[in-house]
Amino acid sequence: MIGCFSLRRGALRSVYFTTRQVQLSTMSQTIPPILSVLPTRALVDEKFKVLVENLPAGSPVTLHSLHHSEDKDYWEAYAHYISDHRGTVSVAEDLSFGGTYAGIEPMGLLWSMRPVPGSQKGRRLRKTDVHSPMLVNISVYSGHIAEGFREQPPLASALTERWYMAPGVRRIDIREKGVRGTLFIPPGPGPFPGLMDMWGIGGGLIERRSALLASHGYVSLALEYFSPGELKSAELEFKYFEAAFNIVKDHPQVIPDRVGIFGISLGATFTMYLAAESTIIKPWCCVCVNGGHFYPRGETLSAFYKMIMRNSHKVRVDENDHQIWRDVTLPITSDLSRKVDVRKINCPVLLVSGHDDQNIPAVESAEDVAQMMHTAGKDHLLTRLHYPDTGHVIEPPYSPHFRATNFIIESTKAKAILLMGGQTKPHSDAQEDSWRKILAFLQQHLYSTSSPKAKMMIT
Incomplete structure:
Protein backbone atom coordinates (compact mmCIF):
# COMPACT_ATOMS: atom_id res chain seq x y z
CA MET A 1 0.00 0.00 0.00
CA ILE A 2 1.09 3.56 -0.62
CA GLY A 3 1.81 5.57 2.51
CA CYS A 4 0.00 8.76 3.37
CA PHE A 5 0.88 11.90 1.43
CA SER A 6 2.45 13.65 4.38
CA LEU A 7 4.77 10.75 5.14
CA ARG A 8 5.86 10.51 1.53
CA ARG A 9 6.81 14.18 1.71
CA GLY A 10 8.84 13.51 4.85
CA ALA A 11 8.28 14.90 8.28
CA LEU A 12 6.61 18.27 7.85
CA ARG A 13 7.62 21.10 10.13
CA SER A 14 4.84 23.08 11.75
CA VAL A 15 4.41 26.14 9.54
CA TYR A 16 2.43 29.03 10.87
CA PHE A 17 0.75 31.41 8.50
CA THR A 18 -0.19 34.70 10.14
CA THR A 19 -1.52 37.25 7.71
CA ARG A 20 -2.18 40.05 10.17
CA GLN A 21 -1.17 40.81 13.72
CA VAL A 22 -4.51 42.11 14.92
CA GLN A 23 -5.04 42.77 18.61
CA LEU A 24 -8.17 41.25 20.10
CA SER A 25 -10.29 43.82 21.87
CA THR A 26 -10.31 41.60 24.95
CA MET A 27 -6.57 41.04 24.99
CA SER A 28 -4.28 42.76 27.44
CA GLN A 29 -1.21 41.85 25.39
CA THR A 30 -0.13 42.28 21.78
CA ILE A 31 0.93 38.68 21.07
CA PRO A 32 -1.11 37.66 18.01
CA PRO A 33 -2.96 34.35 17.78
CA ILE A 34 -1.19 31.51 15.98
CA LEU A 35 -3.16 29.25 13.59
CA SER A 36 -1.70 25.96 12.38
CA VAL A 37 -3.10 23.35 9.99
CA LEU A 38 -1.16 20.07 9.96
CA PRO A 39 -0.30 18.48 7.69
CA THR A 40 -0.22 21.42 5.34
CA ARG A 41 -0.19 19.00 2.41
CA ALA A 42 -2.27 15.81 2.40
CA LEU A 43 -4.41 13.54 0.28
CA VAL A 44 -8.07 14.52 0.18
CA ASP A 45 -9.04 11.51 2.28
CA GLU A 46 -6.55 12.28 5.06
CA LYS A 47 -7.50 14.19 8.18
CA PHE A 48 -5.81 17.39 9.25
CA LYS A 49 -5.56 19.11 12.64
CA VAL A 50 -6.54 22.76 13.02
CA LEU A 51 -5.21 24.48 16.14
CA VAL A 52 -5.45 28.09 17.32
CA GLU A 53 -3.15 29.23 20.14
CA ASN A 54 -2.36 32.46 22.01
CA LEU A 55 -6.00 33.48 22.45
CA PRO A 56 -7.37 34.90 25.69
CA ALA A 57 -9.05 32.22 27.81
CA GLY A 58 -12.78 31.99 27.12
CA SER A 59 -12.53 34.01 23.92
CA PRO A 60 -15.27 33.53 21.26
CA VAL A 61 -13.81 33.02 17.79
CA THR A 62 -15.00 31.85 14.39
CA LEU A 63 -13.01 29.47 12.21
CA HIS A 64 -13.66 29.88 8.50
CA SER A 65 -12.58 27.90 5.43
CA LEU A 66 -12.61 29.24 1.87
CA HIS A 67 -11.92 27.55 -1.46
CA HIS A 68 -11.97 29.07 -4.95
CA SER A 69 -13.00 26.24 -7.27
CA GLU A 70 -11.95 25.55 -10.84
CA ASP A 71 -15.45 26.65 -11.85
CA LYS A 72 -14.62 30.05 -10.30
CA ASP A 73 -17.09 29.56 -7.46
CA TYR A 74 -16.27 30.33 -3.84
CA TRP A 75 -17.07 27.66 -1.26
CA GLU A 76 -16.98 28.24 2.47
CA ALA A 77 -17.66 26.73 5.88
CA TYR A 78 -17.47 28.26 9.33
CA ALA A 79 -17.89 27.28 12.97
CA HIS A 80 -18.08 29.05 16.33
CA TYR A 81 -15.69 28.10 19.14
CA ILE A 82 -14.68 29.34 22.59
CA SER A 83 -11.05 29.04 23.62
CA ASP A 84 -10.17 26.96 26.69
CA HIS A 85 -8.30 28.05 29.83
CA ARG A 86 -5.01 27.88 27.92
CA GLY A 87 -6.32 30.18 25.18
CA THR A 88 -6.45 27.31 22.69
CA VAL A 89 -9.03 26.00 20.19
CA SER A 90 -8.51 22.50 18.75
CA VAL A 91 -11.03 21.65 16.03
CA ALA A 92 -10.34 17.94 16.53
CA GLU A 93 -11.25 18.10 20.25
CA ASP A 94 -13.49 21.10 20.89
CA LEU A 95 -17.18 21.70 20.32
CA SER A 96 -18.46 23.94 17.58
CA PHE A 97 -21.40 25.89 19.01
CA GLY A 98 -22.85 26.69 15.59
CA GLY A 99 -22.13 27.56 12.00
CA THR A 100 -22.23 25.19 9.03
CA TYR A 101 -21.71 22.34 11.51
CA ALA A 102 -21.96 21.77 15.25
CA GLY A 103 -20.30 19.47 17.76
CA ILE A 104 -16.85 17.89 17.61
CA GLU A 105 -16.11 17.53 13.90
CA PRO A 106 -12.38 17.39 13.05
CA MET A 107 -13.06 17.78 9.29
CA GLY A 108 -16.19 19.92 9.42
CA LEU A 109 -14.39 22.85 7.81
CA LEU A 110 -14.19 20.74 4.64
CA TRP A 111 -17.28 18.54 4.42
CA SER A 112 -19.72 21.30 5.42
CA MET A 113 -18.48 23.68 2.73
CA ARG A 114 -21.18 25.28 0.60
CA PRO A 115 -21.28 27.98 -2.08
CA VAL A 116 -21.03 31.46 -0.60
CA PRO A 117 -24.32 33.40 -0.38
CA GLY A 118 -25.43 34.75 -3.74
CA SER A 119 -23.90 31.90 -5.78
CA GLN A 120 -25.77 30.30 -8.65
CA LYS A 121 -28.08 27.46 -7.60
CA GLY A 122 -27.23 23.85 -8.28
CA ARG A 123 -23.45 24.23 -8.06
CA ARG A 124 -21.26 21.31 -7.03
CA LEU A 125 -17.58 21.17 -6.17
CA ARG A 126 -15.55 19.20 -8.71
CA LYS A 127 -11.82 18.82 -9.28
CA THR A 128 -10.78 18.17 -12.87
CA ASP A 129 -7.06 19.01 -12.83
CA VAL A 130 -5.64 16.34 -10.54
CA HIS A 131 -2.10 17.60 -11.15
CA SER A 132 -2.83 20.51 -8.82
CA PRO A 133 -4.18 20.53 -5.26
CA MET A 134 -7.36 21.97 -3.89
CA LEU A 135 -6.23 25.05 -1.97
CA VAL A 136 -8.22 25.77 1.17
CA ASN A 137 -7.60 28.88 3.23
CA ILE A 138 -8.39 28.49 6.93
CA SER A 139 -8.82 31.70 8.97
CA VAL A 140 -9.74 32.64 12.51
CA TYR A 141 -11.87 35.69 13.31
CA SER A 142 -12.70 37.46 16.54
CA GLY A 143 -16.22 36.81 17.86
CA HIS A 144 -19.00 34.60 16.56
CA ILE A 145 -19.85 35.78 13.04
CA ALA A 146 -21.79 34.24 10.18
CA GLU A 147 -21.16 36.68 7.34
CA GLY A 148 -18.92 39.49 6.22
CA PHE A 149 -15.77 37.38 6.24
CA ARG A 150 -14.27 39.38 3.38
CA GLU A 151 -15.06 42.69 5.01
CA GLN A 152 -12.90 42.22 8.09
CA PRO A 153 -9.32 41.08 8.57
CA PRO A 154 -8.74 37.66 10.14
CA LEU A 155 -6.64 37.27 13.23
CA ALA A 156 -4.56 34.63 11.43
CA SER A 157 -4.77 32.44 8.34
CA ALA A 158 -3.21 29.22 7.05
CA LEU A 159 -3.22 27.66 3.60
CA THR A 160 -3.61 23.89 3.21
CA GLU A 161 -3.24 21.73 0.09
CA ARG A 162 -5.57 18.79 -0.57
CA TRP A 163 -4.34 16.37 -3.25
CA TYR A 164 -5.88 13.52 -5.24
CA MET A 165 -2.49 12.49 -6.66
CA ALA A 166 0.25 11.43 -4.26
CA PRO A 167 3.87 12.14 -5.20
CA GLY A 168 5.15 9.68 -7.75
CA VAL A 169 1.75 8.70 -9.19
Whole structure:
Protein backbone atom coordinates (compact mmCIF):
# COMPACT_ATOMS: atom_id res chain seq x y z
CA MET A 1 0.00 0.00 0.00
CA ILE A 2 1.09 3.56 -0.62
CA GLY A 3 1.81 5.57 2.51
CA CYS A 4 0.00 8.76 3.37
CA PHE A 5 0.88 11.90 1.43
CA SER A 6 2.45 13.65 4.38
CA LEU A 7 4.77 10.75 5.14
CA ARG A 8 5.86 10.51 1.53
CA ARG A 9 6.81 14.18 1.71
CA GLY A 10 8.84 13.51 4.85
CA ALA A 11 8.28 14.90 8.28
CA LEU A 12 6.61 18.27 7.85
CA ARG A 13 7.62 21.10 10.13
CA SER A 14 4.84 23.08 11.75
CA VAL A 15 4.41 26.14 9.54
CA TYR A 16 2.43 29.03 10.87
CA PHE A 17 0.75 31.41 8.50
CA THR A 18 -0.19 34.70 10.14
CA THR A 19 -1.52 37.25 7.71
CA ARG A 20 -2.18 40.05 10.17
CA GLN A 21 -1.17 40.81 13.72
CA VAL A 22 -4.51 42.11 14.92
CA GLN A 23 -5.04 42.77 18.61
CA LEU A 24 -8.17 41.25 20.10
CA SER A 25 -10.29 43.82 21.87
CA THR A 26 -10.31 41.60 24.95
CA MET A 27 -6.57 41.04 24.99
CA SER A 28 -4.28 42.76 27.44
CA GLN A 29 -1.21 41.85 25.39
CA THR A 30 -0.13 42.28 21.78
CA ILE A 31 0.93 38.68 21.07
CA PRO A 32 -1.11 37.66 18.01
CA PRO A 33 -2.96 34.35 17.78
CA ILE A 34 -1.19 31.51 15.98
CA LEU A 35 -3.16 29.25 13.59
CA SER A 36 -1.70 25.96 12.38
CA VAL A 37 -3.10 23.35 9.99
CA LEU A 38 -1.16 20.07 9.96
CA PRO A 39 -0.30 18.48 7.69
CA THR A 40 -0.22 21.42 5.34
CA ARG A 41 -0.19 19.00 2.41
CA ALA A 42 -2.27 15.81 2.40
CA LEU A 43 -4.41 13.54 0.28
CA VAL A 44 -8.07 14.52 0.18
CA ASP A 45 -9.04 11.51 2.28
CA GLU A 46 -6.55 12.28 5.06
CA LYS A 47 -7.50 14.19 8.18
CA PHE A 48 -5.81 17.39 9.25
CA LYS A 49 -5.56 19.11 12.64
CA VAL A 50 -6.54 22.76 13.02
CA LEU A 51 -5.21 24.48 16.14
CA VAL A 52 -5.45 28.09 17.32
CA GLU A 53 -3.15 29.23 20.14
CA ASN A 54 -2.36 32.46 22.01
CA LEU A 55 -6.00 33.48 22.45
CA PRO A 56 -7.37 34.90 25.69
CA ALA A 57 -9.05 32.22 27.81
CA GLY A 58 -12.78 31.99 27.12
CA SER A 59 -12.53 34.01 23.92
CA PRO A 60 -15.27 33.53 21.26
CA VAL A 61 -13.81 33.02 17.79
CA THR A 62 -15.00 31.85 14.39
CA LEU A 63 -13.01 29.47 12.21
CA HIS A 64 -13.66 29.88 8.50
CA SER A 65 -12.58 27.90 5.43
CA LEU A 66 -12.61 29.24 1.87
CA HIS A 67 -11.92 27.55 -1.46
CA HIS A 68 -11.97 29.07 -4.95
CA SER A 69 -13.00 26.24 -7.27
CA GLU A 70 -11.95 25.55 -10.84
CA ASP A 71 -15.45 26.65 -11.85
CA LYS A 72 -14.62 30.05 -10.30
CA ASP A 73 -17.09 29.56 -7.46
CA TYR A 74 -16.27 30.33 -3.84
CA TRP A 75 -17.07 27.66 -1.26
CA GLU A 76 -16.98 28.24 2.47
CA ALA A 77 -17.66 26.73 5.88
CA TYR A 78 -17.47 28.26 9.33
CA ALA A 79 -17.89 27.28 12.97
CA HIS A 80 -18.08 29.05 16.33
CA TYR A 81 -15.69 28.10 19.14
CA ILE A 82 -14.68 29.34 22.59
CA SER A 83 -11.05 29.04 23.62
CA ASP A 84 -10.17 26.96 26.69
CA HIS A 85 -8.30 28.05 29.83
CA ARG A 86 -5.01 27.88 27.92
CA GLY A 87 -6.32 30.18 25.18
CA THR A 88 -6.45 27.31 22.69
CA VAL A 89 -9.03 26.00 20.19
CA SER A 90 -8.51 22.50 18.75
CA VAL A 91 -11.03 21.65 16.03
CA ALA A 92 -10.34 17.94 16.53
CA GLU A 93 -11.25 18.10 20.25
CA ASP A 94 -13.49 21.10 20.89
CA LEU A 95 -17.18 21.70 20.32
CA SER A 96 -18.46 23.94 17.58
CA PHE A 97 -21.40 25.89 19.01
CA GLY A 98 -22.85 26.69 15.59
CA GLY A 99 -22.13 27.56 12.00
CA THR A 100 -22.23 25.19 9.03
CA TYR A 101 -21.71 22.34 11.51
CA ALA A 102 -21.96 21.77 15.25
CA GLY A 103 -20.30 19.47 17.76
CA ILE A 104 -16.85 17.89 17.61
CA GLU A 105 -16.11 17.53 13.90
CA PRO A 106 -12.38 17.39 13.05
CA MET A 107 -13.06 17.78 9.29
CA GLY A 108 -16.19 19.92 9.42
CA LEU A 109 -14.39 22.85 7.81
CA LEU A 110 -14.19 20.74 4.64
CA TRP A 111 -17.28 18.54 4.42
CA SER A 112 -19.72 21.30 5.42
CA MET A 113 -18.48 23.68 2.73
CA ARG A 114 -21.18 25.28 0.60
CA PRO A 115 -21.28 27.98 -2.08
CA VAL A 116 -21.03 31.46 -0.60
CA PRO A 117 -24.32 33.40 -0.38
CA GLY A 118 -25.43 34.75 -3.74
CA SER A 119 -23.90 31.90 -5.78
CA GLN A 120 -25.77 30.30 -8.65
CA LYS A 121 -28.08 27.46 -7.60
CA GLY A 122 -27.23 23.85 -8.28
CA ARG A 123 -23.45 24.23 -8.06
CA ARG A 124 -21.26 21.31 -7.03
CA LEU A 125 -17.58 21.17 -6.17
CA ARG A 126 -15.55 19.20 -8.71
CA LYS A 127 -11.82 18.82 -9.28
CA THR A 128 -10.78 18.17 -12.87
CA ASP A 129 -7.06 19.01 -12.83
CA VAL A 130 -5.64 16.34 -10.54
CA HIS A 131 -2.10 17.60 -11.15
CA SER A 132 -2.83 20.51 -8.82
CA PRO A 133 -4.18 20.53 -5.26
CA MET A 134 -7.36 21.97 -3.89
CA LEU A 135 -6.23 25.05 -1.97
CA VAL A 136 -8.22 25.77 1.17
CA ASN A 137 -7.60 28.88 3.23
CA ILE A 138 -8.39 28.49 6.93
CA SER A 139 -8.82 31.70 8.97
CA VAL A 140 -9.74 32.64 12.51
CA TYR A 141 -11.87 35.69 13.31
CA SER A 142 -12.70 37.46 16.54
CA GLY A 143 -16.22 36.81 17.86
CA HIS A 144 -19.00 34.60 16.56
CA ILE A 145 -19.85 35.78 13.04
CA ALA A 146 -21.79 34.24 10.18
CA GLU A 147 -21.16 36.68 7.34
CA GLY A 148 -18.92 39.49 6.22
CA PHE A 149 -15.77 37.38 6.24
CA ARG A 150 -14.27 39.38 3.38
CA GLU A 151 -15.06 42.69 5.01
CA GLN A 152 -12.90 42.22 8.09
CA PRO A 153 -9.32 41.08 8.57
CA PRO A 154 -8.74 37.66 10.14
CA LEU A 155 -6.64 37.27 13.23
CA ALA A 156 -4.56 34.63 11.43
CA SER A 157 -4.77 32.44 8.34
CA ALA A 158 -3.21 29.22 7.05
CA LEU A 159 -3.22 27.66 3.60
CA THR A 160 -3.61 23.89 3.21
CA GLU A 161 -3.24 21.73 0.09
CA ARG A 162 -5.57 18.79 -0.57
CA TRP A 163 -4.34 16.37 -3.25
CA TYR A 164 -5.88 13.52 -5.24
CA MET A 165 -2.49 12.49 -6.66
CA ALA A 166 0.25 11.43 -4.26
CA PRO A 167 3.87 12.14 -5.20
CA GLY A 168 5.15 9.68 -7.75
CA VAL A 169 1.75 8.70 -9.19
CA ARG A 170 1.95 8.67 -12.99
CA ARG A 171 -0.88 9.88 -15.24
CA ILE A 172 -1.09 8.42 -18.77
CA ASP A 173 -3.60 9.37 -21.47
CA ILE A 174 -5.21 6.31 -23.04
CA ARG A 175 -6.27 6.38 -26.70
CA GLU A 176 -6.03 2.81 -27.90
CA LYS A 177 -8.33 0.07 -29.19
CA GLY A 178 -11.02 2.75 -29.47
CA VAL A 179 -10.91 3.33 -25.71
CA ARG A 180 -10.56 6.80 -24.17
CA GLY A 181 -9.49 7.38 -20.61
CA THR A 182 -6.66 8.11 -18.20
CA LEU A 183 -4.51 5.52 -16.49
CA PHE A 184 -3.01 6.26 -13.07
CA ILE A 185 -0.07 4.17 -11.90
CA PRO A 186 1.20 4.14 -8.27
CA PRO A 187 4.87 4.88 -7.55
CA GLY A 188 7.17 1.95 -7.00
CA PRO A 189 8.22 -1.14 -8.92
CA GLY A 190 4.88 -2.95 -8.92
CA PRO A 191 3.16 -4.90 -10.19
CA PHE A 192 -0.08 -3.71 -8.59
CA PRO A 193 -3.72 -4.77 -8.60
CA GLY A 194 -5.82 -2.91 -11.16
CA LEU A 195 -9.20 -1.21 -11.32
CA MET A 196 -11.45 0.07 -14.07
CA ASP A 197 -13.22 3.16 -12.70
CA MET A 198 -16.58 4.28 -14.16
CA TRP A 199 -18.77 7.26 -13.29
CA GLY A 200 -22.38 8.01 -14.13
CA ILE A 201 -24.83 9.14 -16.72
CA GLY A 202 -23.35 12.65 -16.99
CA GLY A 203 -20.54 11.19 -19.07
CA GLY A 204 -17.19 12.83 -19.69
CA LEU A 205 -13.84 11.96 -18.18
CA ILE A 206 -13.68 12.11 -14.37
CA GLU A 207 -10.21 11.43 -13.02
CA ARG A 208 -10.22 12.37 -9.35
CA ARG A 209 -11.25 9.01 -7.86
CA SER A 210 -8.83 7.06 -10.06
CA ALA A 211 -5.98 9.38 -9.05
CA LEU A 212 -6.83 8.77 -5.40
CA LEU A 213 -7.08 5.00 -5.90
CA ALA A 214 -3.62 5.03 -7.49
CA SER A 215 -2.41 6.96 -4.44
CA HIS A 216 -3.57 3.94 -2.41
CA GLY A 217 -1.73 1.40 -4.54
CA TYR A 218 -4.03 0.48 -7.46
CA VAL A 219 -3.42 0.98 -11.16
CA SER A 220 -6.70 2.69 -12.03
CA LEU A 221 -8.24 3.54 -15.40
CA ALA A 222 -10.63 6.49 -15.35
CA LEU A 223 -12.82 5.48 -18.27
CA GLU A 224 -14.46 8.02 -20.55
CA TYR A 225 -17.87 6.95 -21.84
CA PHE A 226 -18.80 6.85 -25.48
CA SER A 227 -21.60 9.23 -26.43
CA PRO A 228 -25.07 7.76 -27.01
CA GLY A 229 -25.19 6.67 -30.64
CA GLU A 230 -21.41 6.88 -31.08
CA LEU A 231 -21.13 3.10 -31.25
CA LYS A 232 -23.76 1.62 -33.52
CA SER A 233 -24.62 -1.58 -31.72
CA ALA A 234 -24.94 -2.99 -28.22
CA GLU A 235 -22.23 -5.49 -29.11
CA LEU A 236 -19.74 -2.69 -29.93
CA GLU A 237 -20.62 -0.86 -26.72
CA PHE A 238 -20.09 -4.00 -24.68
CA LYS A 239 -16.76 -4.62 -26.41
CA TYR A 240 -15.70 -1.06 -25.51
CA PHE A 241 -15.88 -1.91 -21.81
CA GLU A 242 -14.19 -5.27 -22.33
CA ALA A 243 -11.36 -3.61 -24.26
CA ALA A 244 -10.93 -1.03 -21.50
CA PHE A 245 -10.77 -3.75 -18.84
CA ASN A 246 -8.14 -5.61 -20.84
CA ILE A 247 -6.02 -2.47 -21.20
CA VAL A 248 -5.74 -2.49 -17.41
CA LYS A 249 -5.24 -6.25 -17.15
CA ASP A 250 -2.54 -6.38 -19.82
CA HIS A 251 -0.49 -3.46 -18.50
CA PRO A 252 2.98 -4.60 -17.37
CA GLN A 253 2.52 -2.85 -14.01
CA VAL A 254 -0.68 -4.81 -13.27
CA ILE A 255 -1.17 -8.23 -11.70
CA PRO A 256 -3.34 -9.66 -14.50
CA ASP A 257 -5.58 -11.85 -12.36
CA ARG A 258 -6.19 -9.10 -9.76
CA VAL A 259 -8.29 -6.54 -11.62
CA GLY A 260 -11.62 -5.23 -10.34
CA ILE A 261 -14.28 -2.75 -11.44
CA PHE A 262 -15.46 0.30 -9.49
CA GLY A 263 -18.65 2.05 -10.61
CA ILE A 264 -21.06 4.69 -9.37
CA SER A 265 -24.58 5.32 -10.71
CA LEU A 266 -24.69 4.20 -14.37
CA GLY A 267 -21.09 3.07 -13.91
CA ALA A 268 -22.28 0.68 -11.21
CA THR A 269 -24.95 -0.60 -13.60
CA PHE A 270 -22.34 -1.38 -16.23
CA THR A 271 -20.13 -2.92 -13.54
CA MET A 272 -22.82 -5.47 -12.70
CA TYR A 273 -23.62 -5.97 -16.40
CA LEU A 274 -20.01 -6.82 -17.25
CA ALA A 275 -19.55 -9.08 -14.24
CA ALA A 276 -22.70 -11.02 -15.12
CA GLU A 277 -22.57 -11.20 -18.91
CA SER A 278 -18.99 -10.99 -20.20
CA THR A 279 -17.32 -14.18 -21.35
CA ILE A 280 -14.11 -12.26 -22.15
CA ILE A 281 -13.27 -10.59 -18.85
CA LYS A 282 -13.49 -11.90 -15.32
CA PRO A 283 -13.30 -9.14 -12.69
CA TRP A 284 -11.77 -10.27 -9.40
CA CYS A 285 -14.20 -8.08 -7.42
CA CYS A 286 -16.64 -5.21 -7.97
CA VAL A 287 -17.64 -2.08 -6.05
CA CYS A 288 -21.05 -0.62 -6.95
CA VAL A 289 -22.14 2.71 -5.45
CA ASN A 290 -25.81 3.69 -5.84
CA GLY A 291 -26.33 1.82 -9.07
CA GLY A 292 -29.32 0.01 -10.49
CA HIS A 293 -29.32 -3.33 -12.25
CA PHE A 294 -32.07 -2.29 -14.65
CA TYR A 295 -30.20 -2.40 -17.95
CA PRO A 296 -31.84 -4.45 -20.72
CA ARG A 297 -29.47 -7.04 -22.12
CA GLY A 298 -28.57 -6.49 -25.75
CA GLU A 299 -29.66 -2.82 -25.74
CA THR A 300 -27.56 0.20 -26.66
CA LEU A 301 -27.00 3.14 -24.34
CA SER A 302 -29.24 5.21 -26.63
CA ALA A 303 -32.03 2.66 -26.24
CA PHE A 304 -31.54 2.73 -22.49
CA TYR A 305 -31.91 6.52 -22.46
CA LYS A 306 -35.04 6.24 -24.57
CA MET A 307 -36.48 3.70 -22.15
CA ILE A 308 -35.81 6.12 -19.31
CA MET A 309 -37.44 8.99 -21.17
CA ARG A 310 -40.54 6.92 -21.96
CA ASN A 311 -41.11 6.86 -18.22
CA SER A 312 -40.35 10.54 -17.70
CA HIS A 313 -43.99 11.08 -16.74
CA LYS A 314 -43.00 9.54 -13.40
CA VAL A 315 -40.61 12.41 -12.69
CA ARG A 316 -41.69 14.45 -9.66
CA VAL A 317 -40.60 17.87 -8.44
CA ASP A 318 -40.07 19.05 -4.88
CA GLU A 319 -41.00 22.37 -3.31
CA ASN A 320 -37.90 23.97 -4.89
CA ASP A 321 -38.80 22.71 -8.38
CA HIS A 322 -35.93 20.21 -8.26
CA GLN A 323 -36.61 17.11 -10.36
CA ILE A 324 -36.84 13.70 -8.66
CA TRP A 325 -36.05 10.80 -11.02
CA ARG A 326 -35.96 7.82 -8.64
CA ASP A 327 -39.45 6.58 -9.62
CA VAL A 328 -38.67 6.36 -13.34
CA THR A 329 -37.39 2.77 -13.07
CA LEU A 330 -39.88 1.65 -10.43
CA PRO A 331 -41.27 -0.85 -9.79
CA ILE A 332 -38.26 -3.13 -10.24
CA THR A 333 -39.20 -5.52 -13.01
CA SER A 334 -39.33 -9.29 -12.54
CA ASP A 335 -38.57 -9.76 -16.25
CA LEU A 336 -34.99 -11.02 -16.42
CA SER A 337 -34.65 -9.78 -20.00
CA ARG A 338 -35.12 -6.21 -18.74
CA LYS A 339 -32.44 -6.23 -16.06
CA VAL A 340 -28.98 -7.59 -15.35
CA ASP A 341 -29.07 -11.24 -14.33
CA VAL A 342 -26.84 -10.83 -11.30
CA ARG A 343 -27.23 -14.53 -10.51
CA LYS A 344 -24.41 -15.05 -13.03
CA ILE A 345 -21.91 -12.97 -11.07
CA ASN A 346 -19.06 -15.09 -9.69
CA CYS A 347 -16.89 -12.51 -7.90
CA PRO A 348 -17.25 -10.61 -4.61
CA VAL A 349 -19.48 -7.54 -4.92
CA LEU A 350 -19.74 -4.58 -2.55
CA LEU A 351 -23.04 -2.66 -2.88
CA VAL A 352 -23.15 0.82 -1.32
CA SER A 353 -26.61 2.38 -1.03
CA GLY A 354 -27.82 5.78 0.13
CA HIS A 355 -31.34 5.52 1.56
CA ASP A 356 -32.21 9.06 0.49
CA ASP A 357 -31.03 8.65 -3.10
CA GLN A 358 -33.56 10.70 -5.08
CA ASN A 359 -31.96 10.03 -8.46
CA ILE A 360 -32.32 6.25 -8.74
CA PRO A 361 -34.01 3.62 -6.54
CA ALA A 362 -30.68 2.40 -5.18
CA VAL A 363 -32.11 0.66 -2.12
CA GLU A 364 -34.86 -1.16 -4.04
CA SER A 365 -32.31 -2.26 -6.63
CA ALA A 366 -29.92 -3.50 -3.93
CA GLU A 367 -32.73 -5.48 -2.31
CA ASP A 368 -33.56 -7.15 -5.63
CA VAL A 369 -29.89 -7.87 -6.35
CA ALA A 370 -29.55 -9.47 -2.91
CA GLN A 371 -32.66 -11.59 -3.46
CA MET A 372 -31.50 -12.76 -6.89
CA MET A 373 -28.04 -13.68 -5.63
CA HIS A 374 -29.65 -15.47 -2.67
CA THR A 375 -31.71 -17.66 -4.99
CA ALA A 376 -28.49 -18.54 -6.81
CA GLY A 377 -26.78 -19.50 -3.55
CA LYS A 378 -24.32 -16.62 -3.81
CA ASP A 379 -24.97 -14.70 -0.60
CA HIS A 380 -21.31 -15.19 0.32
CA LEU A 381 -20.26 -13.04 -2.63
CA LEU A 382 -22.36 -10.02 -1.64
CA THR A 383 -21.50 -7.34 0.92
CA ARG A 384 -23.94 -4.47 1.47
CA LEU A 385 -23.52 -1.05 3.06
CA HIS A 386 -26.62 1.01 3.88
CA TYR A 387 -26.60 4.66 4.89
CA PRO A 388 -29.69 6.56 6.08
CA ASP A 389 -30.21 10.20 5.01
CA THR A 390 -27.54 9.71 2.34
CA GLY A 391 -27.96 10.84 -1.26
CA HIS A 392 -26.87 9.67 -4.69
CA VAL A 393 -23.28 10.87 -5.19
CA ILE A 394 -21.20 9.20 -2.48
CA GLU A 395 -17.64 10.42 -3.00
CA PRO A 396 -14.39 9.99 -1.05
CA PRO A 397 -14.47 11.56 2.42
CA TYR A 398 -14.63 15.26 3.25
CA SER A 399 -16.07 16.15 -0.18
CA PRO A 400 -18.82 18.76 0.31
CA HIS A 401 -22.34 17.41 0.06
CA PHE A 402 -24.70 18.84 -2.55
CA ARG A 403 -28.38 17.99 -2.31
CA ALA A 404 -29.27 19.12 -5.83
CA THR A 405 -27.20 19.80 -8.93
CA ASN A 406 -27.46 21.28 -12.39
CA PHE A 407 -27.88 18.71 -15.14
CA ILE A 408 -28.43 18.65 -18.90
CA ILE A 409 -30.98 16.00 -19.92
CA GLU A 410 -29.35 14.05 -22.75
CA SER A 411 -32.39 13.50 -24.97
CA THR A 412 -33.65 17.08 -25.02
CA LYS A 413 -30.53 19.04 -24.00
CA ALA A 414 -32.82 20.82 -21.54
CA LYS A 415 -31.29 22.15 -18.34
CA ALA A 416 -32.71 21.08 -15.00
CA ILE A 417 -31.76 20.88 -11.35
CA LEU A 418 -31.88 17.27 -10.21
CA LEU A 419 -32.45 16.32 -6.59
CA MET A 420 -29.71 13.95 -5.47
CA GLY A 421 -30.83 13.68 -1.85
CA GLY A 422 -29.09 13.34 1.46
CA GLN A 423 -28.58 15.53 4.50
CA THR A 424 -25.17 17.11 4.98
CA LYS A 425 -23.98 15.52 8.22
CA PRO A 426 -25.18 11.91 7.63
CA HIS A 427 -24.15 12.05 3.97
CA SER A 428 -20.67 13.17 4.98
CA ASP A 429 -20.46 10.45 7.64
CA ALA A 430 -21.45 7.92 4.98
CA GLN A 431 -18.71 9.13 2.65
CA GLU A 432 -16.07 8.70 5.34
CA ASP A 433 -17.31 5.30 6.53
CA SER A 434 -17.93 3.84 3.06
CA TRP A 435 -14.54 4.93 1.71
CA ARG A 436 -12.77 3.26 4.63
CA LYS A 437 -14.73 0.05 4.02
CA ILE A 438 -14.28 0.23 0.23
CA LEU A 439 -10.50 0.44 0.68
CA ALA A 440 -10.64 -2.48 3.13
CA PHE A 441 -12.73 -4.49 0.63
CA LEU A 442 -10.26 -3.80 -2.17
CA GLN A 443 -7.34 -4.63 0.09
CA GLN A 444 -8.95 -7.93 1.07
CA HIS A 445 -9.80 -9.06 -2.43
CA LEU A 446 -7.11 -7.52 -4.64
CA TYR A 447 -4.07 -7.67 -2.37
CA SER A 448 -4.69 -10.51 0.08
CA THR A 449 -3.97 -14.11 -0.89
CA SER A 450 -6.51 -15.17 1.74
CA SER A 451 -9.50 -13.69 -0.08
CA PRO A 452 -12.31 -16.19 -0.80
CA LYS A 453 -11.74 -16.05 -4.55
CA ALA A 454 -7.97 -16.44 -4.17
CA LYS A 455 -8.48 -19.55 -2.05
CA MET A 456 -10.86 -20.93 -4.67
CA MET A 457 -8.31 -20.34 -7.44
CA ILE A 458 -5.49 -21.90 -5.40
CA THR A 459 -7.47 -25.03 -4.64
